[in-house]
Structures are given as C-alpha cells and as structure tokens.
Amino acid sequence: MPEIKVHSDVTGTAWKIVVAEGQAVDEGDELMIAEAMKMEIPHLAPESGVVKEICVEEGTAISEDDLLFIIET
Numbered sequence: 001m002p003e004i005k006v007h008s009d010v011t012g013t014a015w016k017i018v019v020a021e022g023q024a025v026d027e028g029d030e031l032m033i034a035e036a037m038k039m040e041i042p043h044l045a046p047e048s049g050v051v052k053e054i055c056v057e058e059g060t061a062i063s064e065d066d067l068l069f070i071i072e073t
Helices: none
Strands: 003-007 012-017 030-036 039-044 049-054 067-072
Touching: 030 067
Parallel strands: none
Antiparallel strands: 003 067, 012 030, 030 039, 049 067
C-alpha cells in the first residue's frame, strides 16, 4: 500500500494526539494539535487512509518538518 508521511508545519510542542495507530481517517480529519507561541495549530490528514505509525509522543518538542505520522492510503 502507498504511504503518506505527515510532517510538522511548525516548531513547538505536540500538545494533543487525537488518533491512534490502526485508526481509519478521512482527508481533513484532525490528527494532532501542536502548540506554538501559545497558539493551537491542527495537523490534518492530507488523504484518507489508516494511521500506520505515530512518530511523536504527546508533550514532546517538535521542529518544522519533523515526521509526525505515516498513513497508509
């Protein structure tokens, strides 16, 4: 199956992960909320599929372009 890699758009903190590995997601579904400069930035699924791997833990620091999720389409 093809995979999509979801990368961070911002530098901040992985504040809340709202999906689990193995969960089906639709395009536009919220995967995670990052916190950066006291703002909440949602990271959305770019395509429908199944979350194969979560590459970050809640509360950890993230940098722009860090790998966050791998989605099987």
